[in-house]
Amino acid sequence: MPYVMTRWCSAATTLLLVGALLSVPGPAFAKTEIQFWHAMTGQLNESVNALVKQFNESQAEYEVKPLQKGNYTETLTAAIAAYRQRQAPHIVQVFEVGTQTMMLSGAVLPVYQLMKEQEIAVDWKDFIAPVVGYYSKDGNLYSMPFNSSTPILYYNKDAFTKAGLDPSKPPQTWKQVEEYSKKLMSSGAAKCGFSTGWPSWVQLENMLALHDQPFATKRNGFDGLDAQLQINQELGVKHLAQLAAWQKEGVFSYGGRRGDADPKFLSGECGMYMQSSALIGGFTKGATFKWGTGQLPAYGTPYKRATSIIGGATLWVMKGKPAAENRGTARFLKFISDTNQQMWWHVTTGYLAISNSAVKNLETGYHFKKNPDQYTAFAQLTKGTATPNSQGIRLGNFTQIRDVIEAEMENILGGKKTAKQGLDDAVAKSNDMLKEFAAANKQ
């Protein structure tokens, strides 16, 4: 028996020793984990992982763990479900239309407050205005701008050449878009003139902003929860009626919501494409032809030209985490806001660099000279007049509203409804949702 005991004891000791040995390289064990849920897929997912790796290797106390949770909507839904189970991640990436929902959720720790609590200085003034404005309330930044973009025009230079068009001159007006489209089609250079990604974001939210027209009352919703949609006014109706007419002629070819129409441009089917500036990276890899970019086309007089608005997503900090963990979150956010990091992120992904110093460095480093396509979005966002109509849109239930608008756009483009009728219906339904949201968020 004693013999057996000894054997057993020595086995246990060995186990303990092995365990101790295994845990020796273990400052890793002591690292505080920061959960970071995001919605970046494909190439962008890899960029996020690379970014996080840089942060994790830059210091020894915290380990950010990125987790891809599906598309934007699914990520938000997952975060909400987790919050309700008290299992929320520290950081969650939420797309721009979820901003109002997050601000009023009572479930987040505003970024400006987090940084103040942790006494980490960030020069908010250095951030570019159209981005900061979208995510601030009363001058305070609520979420950390992460991936911001704005829609631009992509065009197939090879097809332009084939159609006898100047491949260095993208169309600037809608009239030119029509003219060029018809040339592309009649010459056989492309089957359709142009298509669009994110129909509501590009063809309504941004078109209205660019022409200095309101999307909703109350300064596009920034001034109160009782805002009403105004997309069924003159320009909205005119533009949608025009798109529907072009759809019939083949000048415009609808390809679905989100990025579903990307293949129409990549396959050469359509000669022009309006989509997020963040697609530059993907097109550089995926396109087998020469392409260029231009600013979104406009109707010209009598409309004033304003700036376009941003899209993309920001990082929200969920509340209720211990201060020690919040410190890690704050350090990570500080890290991604650094000038060098911003430059790296922009060059890698095509998303906008959000600090003026980063933009300036890119300019002095001739980055934009060498990559003029990456400058298009900055020009469009900063060179027009910023007006209340172009600072962004802040609506409750905006995810659902965008869905309603896109459904009605499909009804219009499919010829089921006239532009006026479809937009009127979209406005009526959206206003009900705004009322519902206001009622659920009574303060």
Add this chain to the structure above:
Amino acid sequence: MQRTVFRNRWLPYALVAPQMAVTVIFFVWPALTSLQLAVYRVSPFGDRSTFVGLDNFTKLLSDPDYYASVVRSFVFAGGVTALAVLGALVLAGLATQKIRGLAVYRTLLLWPYGIAPAVAGIIFLFIFHPAYGILPYFLSFVTAYDFNWLLKGWVAMTLVIVATAWTHLGYNIAFYIAGLLAIPSSVIEAADVDGAGPIRRFTAIVFPLVSPITFYLVVLNMVFAFFESFGVIDAVTKGGPGQATEIMVYKLYKDGFIGLNLGSSGAQSVILMALVIGLTVLQFRFAEKKVTYR
């Protein structure tokens, strides 16, 4: 029927307990939760909720969009059921003929049932998508008609009906093969001797004899189409174009999980549940009379 008598009073309860537990945890409890949700207005993060009585229901019942989605659900469920049940009967009829390689055919016919609806949806998406699908590309050589279901509602509806029916075909075929094989060959031979042709034999003998199976499958396919067609629709059309394929279960998901309006979503699930229960009861009361059990 023989009545079983248990000596121990508790044994029978203990024996059904596991099944009851499963039913309560996975069916009754969620059903009660949605019933409770249906009378509240809940903020997205669930931290504020107000009792609103029947508000969620009255709002739904005064919304023309909701009725449109109910009608759409019946069109969808009717289409799926007709296609999946009739198609299965025809295919099972063929798969009970005396042909070479029968086992192979039967196995292949059952395969689609092993494919998850969402995966089936993705398969259809890759075949039919106007931007990157292979079939529209070939169709464009044959006809000038543009089958762009991103804009044409009826094409989209047809597509999701066919896709959903396809996923359920294998299940139905299995039942029909069993049913057809159970018909005594003597009955059919007798009809043959009496001079009945293949069509007459089918209408007078085969169809009535498999009618219990048909009835069971119709009920089951209906319920399936109302509740479990979510995967296909989410993968292929997401309810679009417009709301052309937004059937009740999809609208419920969209309002609840995308719109974060959990109250309305709860109310919709209660109505959907009531509707399907009612439908099944009706089927049992009226259709069952026409069924010949042996």
